Amino acid sequence: MPELPEVETVRRGLLPHVAGASVREVVTGDTKILQVDPEILRHELRGQQIQALRRRGKYLVFEMDRHYWILHLGMTGQLTLRLPERADQPFVRHPVTGLERTVQHSPDRHTHLRIALSGGKELLFRDTRKFGKVFLLERSTEVLASFFSRLGMEPFTPGYNLHSFLEALRNRNVRIKSLLLDQSFVAGVGNIYADEALFEARIHPERRVRSLRRWEKLALYEAIPEVLRRGIDSGGTSFRDFVNGDGEPGNHLEELKVYGRQGEPCRRCGAVIVKIVVTQRGTHFCPACQPRRRVHRRTEATNPEN
DNA sequence: AACCTTCCCTGATGGC
């Protein structure tokens, strides 16, 4: 479940290796993930130079000479760099977490795209569940803008500001967890960081947008970039499949406050973290820190946190 | 507008 921090981790890891490199050859495997004709992808990409590698929400955007080559990692997508001087290693399964650590693996039946670059390096796109997507767009500002037209605010950019945030909440009344998963609201937030942000802002995931107090909206506005930032700082969350461009897992799993911690004590108050289903998604929260209803005024008055 | 279901896909898991 690569979300913004995981995709950003991949981007940062790959950037120094791929910037300026040219595509020597493109080999396609299972073409289900391709949103472009395989023949066109193979033919067009060859010879083009990678001028920049950017990110928008959960999308990776390779800026080529004549095209934007765009990837979405879906649920289990792994984009890794294979270096000629580094020997391939077998998959290693962590005995406790079950995490498949790949380091540098040789292409297998789940490797659906291989991009050989100048200098002998190779980009491998591996995706067991094939929810990933590969696009090829004409390099044009208008085409790119159109492609991302349904994406919402981008955290860490001027587009993410309090005014836009409050504006996007106006006239909505969905459960707040649903809205956080909606990429047209804030781009890049997925199931893990949605739960983490709501915990940070102390908001119950099933609260309706209209019921949120102004201070709660402010708290959420600040919590979103905060939890994303922490995720990036620790190299992403490896819950199952995530690995960075070097094939290594992230270190953020153990820092999560609620996601995947059902049955365990809240790190803030000690109450038991619970897991429910909201909008068909597993949702984790602390029932004490994130009460469904606002605590009684009298209780609030005696609570130093308020 | 909000919400639900279905689909895509594979590996892990649990029941028998």
Added chain:
DNA sequence: TGCCATCAGGGAAGGT
């Protein structure tokens, strides 16, 4: 040991 059912989940699509 094996076989089947179930589940997870990002995102789009279609129905209520």
